[in-house]
Amino acid sequence: MILPDGYSDIPAGKIAAVVTHLEMTARPARRADPPGAPSGLWTLRKVDTPALHWYRDLHRRVGEEWLWFSRARMNDAELAAVIHAPGVEVYTLVVDGRDEGLLELDFREAGQCELVYFGVTAKLIGSGAARFMMNHALEIAWSRDLSRVWVHTCTFDHPSAVAFYQRFGFRPFRRQIEIADDPRLDGTVPRTAARHMPIIG
Template sequence: MLSNFDAPVLSPGFAAVPPGHIAAIVTSLEMVEPPALRDAKPFPDGTVLHRLVRPDGETYRRLYRVVGADWLWFSRLTLGDEVLRAILDDPRVEILALRREGADLGLLELDFRQPDTCELAFLGLVPEALGQGLGRTLIHAAIERAWSRPIRRFWVHTCTFDHPGALGFYRRSGFTPCAVEVEIAPDPRLTGILPRTCAAHVPLLA
């Protein structure tokens, strides 16, 4: 999902979503100073956060899909190879894989391309890694890495396609809601970007 604070303002009432599209409510959250990480815990033994330096496109897309498919992450999958390559090669974008014994468990992506700002572009775990407390440790690592740079704002956005606990998770982590938007996009399950079996919690209206 992409955030655009200059998007047109919607009028009150209902609006029809075009056939073959999906609509999500997107909440942006921010912090303007590092929070106190009182309950921070280290990753379990054998679990490490590994920096991916200029990963090839297919390696990145594979990790992105396995982490985000059930939450309808699709923005990176719609990018052409050259556009994606420019992001992956940019030293101001940090891409990290959470790994255990060589297996990928999660993705963390921090985007420092805007001056004085870090965007928590992506943070997520593979389905089998959920419920182990890894998300809490991963967000703490994200906060520490972001504020180790001379930034003034750290922000993230989540939407109604994400895990139902995502908004509360970010608020408990020190983020404060700052904007709400509605995004309408072609359903990636109908365009072939993602399998039709993904995101059973989101109605598929062919």
């Protein structure tokens, strides 16, 4: 359904976001790691068959403020079916021995890679850690026989997300509206999360 021009009401208890899909169809030139990146203190670690409690904790610490709710609503069997699936790879950014970033790559569609989840914890925003992690994410993705890497982000996310992806060579190609139940109203995430998106319900 195509929304008409002008304002469209969103029912109480719902949230709405503008979703931007971005892609690259060739390996980009590698960007330099951020100046002053702590040599040897930031590492990207692949996590084979992630423990569900570990994944849920990191997903929450990285994404709760940006209303990453779809995985939080999954039961254990549903979550395991996704993150343990052949072709899905989970990585973490390790900072001073602690897992502080989440990268999830989906290679299940031949010739393509989706960056399903990408983000760092709040204390690392603005530190260059996300730039460091994206450099390594693209190296991993383009080491495979691919024709496309893609990602989507939305207006729940950090306001610099679209510009960040574009700096790495992603190009916007599609825009959608997503409407969902507000996860703060059913306890999926705390009511204090995402103050940039007020609760109406």
